[in-house]
Amino acid sequence: MTDFSLNCFVLGDDSYRPFPVKTSQDKDIFNLTRDIKACYAECDTSTIAKLELYRVDISAKKEDLANIQPPPTEDMLELIKLVGDYWTTPEEVQRDRVHILVKANIIPNSALSPAVPLGGKRPRAEEDYNEFIQDFKKARVSYCERAGRLSASVAAKHDNFIQQQRGKDYMLNGRPRKHTGPPIVLYHPVFGDFLSNLQSPEFGPALENEVFKYFSDSQDLYKAEPQSSKVNAGESRDPSTRDALHTFLGKLWKVTEEGAAPDGVFIVEDGYSAVMEMQNEIGTGGSDPSIQAAQSYLRLWKKSKLFDRCCCPTILIAIAGPWMCILGAVFLKRPIVQPLTDYLWVGSNPSKPKEIRFVARVFDCVLQAQKQLKVYYTEIASQDPRSLDPSPFPYPNxxxxxxxxxxxxxxxxxxxxxxxxxxxxxxxxxxxxxxxxxxxxxxxxxxxxxxxxxxxxxxxxxxxxxxxxxxxxxxxxxxxxxxxxxxxxxxxxxxxxxxxxxxxxxxxxxxxxxxxxxxxxxxxxxxxxxxxxxxxxxxxxxxxxxxxxxxxxxxxxxxxxxxxxxxxxxxxxxxxxxxxxxxxxxxxxxxxxxxxxxxxxxxxxxxxxxxxxxxx
CATH class of the missing domain: 1.10.510.10 (Transferase(Phosphotransferase) domain 1)
Structure with a gap:
């Protein structure tokens, strides 16, 4: 027999959304009941049990469904009868009407709405989702307010960082291991692209030559980080390194925000595509530059107008003497920071003369990531902020x-x-x-x-x-x-x-x-x-x-x-x-x-x- 559709509405469903179920006249009501339950499970965040079906012919408008009353029990469709016993002329079934009223217990899926009682009224799925997003946004702001009280340089000091990681305002940077977040490659494509590009054999010689020239600045010895303006140019690692990096990465800006003064940033439309922190040598400065970069990342982003529109993907560059590590960061309920490279020797190595190609490829990956994030932040800055939310979910959609x-x-x-x-x-x-x-x-x-x-x-x-x-x-x-x-x-x-x-x-x-x-x-x-x-x-x-x-x-x-x-x-x-x-x-x-x-x-x-x- 020819299939046709009947529109169903579950009594007590305050989303007031009827849904169609395909059936045929030779199907029994028992199996129609199973089909209705399956369709409801597919289109809603709850399941239904103990179904009773009633034949109706009512408007599908919200105001009409809101006032519907359950029919008497004796009018319930009998499970052993056929659909054709109740709908003898399917061609006369009107598509804009509700044909079956379903009386059932609405059982929430615990992963979505655990507070809804059995058989009770259920919040709309869209409202549940919106409430979840709002709670997520509030949690981010609350974290920033609590964790950003110290400056980045002070918070990165070892004793202060230990205290932070042992408290409730820890970062997810793998220190200790239990504070490891989900893979950041799931939250923005820039990180997966970075890692994939790092494995690519294709590479041109131009950047390799620039990086080789940079080795001299990287391997040089500098005086302690200046506490005054008396140190001459070229005697401090900070300006010397930053100026040398300009030639192949572009201009790294010095910015100062409340609690943060990183050694360099790439900034686009108030979005930070890269944050750099450096120490003169390993062990100087009182902190790990990768931790200070993460602390600066938090304090820069909490003031950004784009903070509430995205997960804040950023490349972090940590430099200590001639050593460098590239990390990635995103902000869910709290910052997640993960290394994209090991700490690399950025200099000539007679025992590994070909290593320059890998170091150059790392810088090329940073450059490509910076360009990718420039496009990303330019795009979201141009959109209506009311149409954007920071998502707690991975980016593939x-x-x-x-x-x-x-x-x-x-x-x-x-x-x-x-x-x-x-x-x-x-x-x-x-x-x-x-x-x-x-x-x-x-x-x-x-x-x-x-x-x-x-x-x-x-x-x-x-x-x-x-x-x-x-x-x-x-x-x-x-x-x-x-x-x-x-x-x-x-x-x-x-x-x-x-x-x-x-x-x-x-x-x-x-x-x-x-x-x-x-x-x-x-x-x-x-x-x-x-x-x-x-x-x-x-x-x-x-x-x-x-x-x-x-x-x-x-x-x-x-x-x-x-x-x-x-x-x-x-x-x-x-x-x-x-x-x-x-x-x-x-x-x-x-x-x-x-x-x-x-x-x-x-x-x-x-x-x-x-x-x-x-x-x-």
Missing amino acids: HFIADEGHQVDFKYLSALEPLSLDASSHLKRSKSQQITLDKLVFLAELRNIEPSTRVVIKFVESYNSEAHGLLAKEGLAPKLLYDGTAHQSRRLGPDHYMIVMEYVNGVDLGRSDDLTLPMCVGQDVERALSILHDADIVFGDLRSPNVMLVKGADDKITGAKLIDFDWCAKHLEGRYPLDLNVNDNVTWADGVRPGELMKKEHDNVMKEYLFVLRELV
């Missing part, structure tokens, strides 16, 4: 579908609670071992009806072959985009984006059910069998990586495996070095950091999954 067209999406929330709380990006176990958290987000596809939710994941490695094998059999979410297959679209040399369908359910690790249907164990068994037949070890078969799939009646209908980061060939792949061996995780014998992965490990881990649960 689209992917290329298999058919070749671009698919845009909008982030809704972090699925992993720690993904947005960068201060906890590294988790510490009881033994002080630290492991990286995952970066997994819930998003909504744009310009697609009905609204569809997807999961966005950022990884360093991913076994799309394993994912695809299971997805084909319905034992993993459908893989919509595999960034590892598109090297030209990677987020720098070491990070990729994965997009998959959103599955209605809960992972086994968060389920309180001590009794599970037999199909859960059967699906896990079948998934492992498929992988092992392909000589693939899953590797990380713990309860958080087993998704319990729920049907329209909210009952568990099976299981899917998620998280294919570790999957590798039997006796070829190795477990990650940061594998958590101490945080109450029971691993199969032989599972250790860096050890070979074996199929038998999966089989043992499968038994551990259900040791405290009963399959019936």
Whole structure:
């Protein structure tokens, strides 16, 4: 029979947005109920349970939906009847009317709106998102007010910096390791481009010649940093180095803001594309120039008119004598600072005469980054500030579908609670071992009806072959985009984006059910069998990586495996070095950091999954 659409409205949904569900006259009401629940889950931030359906014919206007009253229970559609029993002439169904009133319990997804009571009224998804962004903006301002009280030079002093990092106003610069933020390459393309360009073999001789000339200034010995104007020109590293850098990087400006007077900046439309701090030699000046650059970064940006429009991507240049390190910084709830290079010897080295090419390439990457950020800040400065917000989410907002067209999406929330709380990006176990958290987000596809939710994941490695094998059999979410297959679209040399369908359910690790249907164990068994037949070890078969799939009646209908980061060939792949061996995780014998992965490990881990649960 010909398909047609019925518009549905959930009673108590104060977004007042009806949604269409495609059906046919020969479909029974029971399966129509399942379709309605699935469609609602795709277009909203909550799920619905215990559905009761009523046939109506009412206006889809907000004012009419706001005043609708639930029909008597005896008018509820019967599950065993067919759609055709209630809609005998589909061609007469009007597209601008609501045809089904849904009475249900609205259950919020905890990642989005945990405060909404079961069955209670639910804030609009857009309002939830806007409130989240406003809270994020307030947190940034509050951090600046608290952390910027000392000047940058004073705050960078070792004792003061220790005190800051031990308090609540720490920076995420990896000092100590637990204060490491998420990869900055995810928040602006300039950093991934910098790292990719650093690996490029293409390089011209012109800049190399200029850098070679600079080596003389870099390697020279200078008097202590001047405390007065009595020091003659050429006797201080600061002006000598800055003047020499002008020839191939452009003019580095000396600016002074409240609490900050860096040794040089590139500034465009009140946006800082680079901040430089230098010390005469290693150990002089009382602070690490990379830390002082981070402190100056904070104090410069908190006064910028662009602060509330972006994540403030900036290149930091730290110089101590003839040594230099390039870092990148972004500002989420607090600054995240990460090195893009090691500390480099910027001078001639007879033992490594070809090293000049790498040093020149570093300077070229700084130059290209400065140009890239100049375009970026010029563009956002020209836009209406009311249309811009600093985003707590990564910058990728689209992917290329298999058919070749671009698919845009909008982030809704972090699925992993720690993904947005960068201060906890590294988790510490009881033994002080630290492991990286995952970066997994819930998003909504744009310009697609009905609204569809997807999961966005950022990884360093991913076994799309394993994912695809299971997805084909319905034992993993459908893989919509595999960034590892598109090297030209990677987020720098070491990070990729994965997009998959959103599955209605809960992972086994968060389920309180001590009794599970037999199909859960059967699906896990079948998934492992498929992988092992392909000589693939899953590797990380713990309860958080087993998704319990729920049907329209909210009952568990099976299981899917998620998280294919570790999957590798039997006796070829190795477990990650940061594998958590101490945080109450029971691993199969032989599972250790860096050890070979074996199929038998999966089989043992499968038994551990259900040791405290009963399959019936």
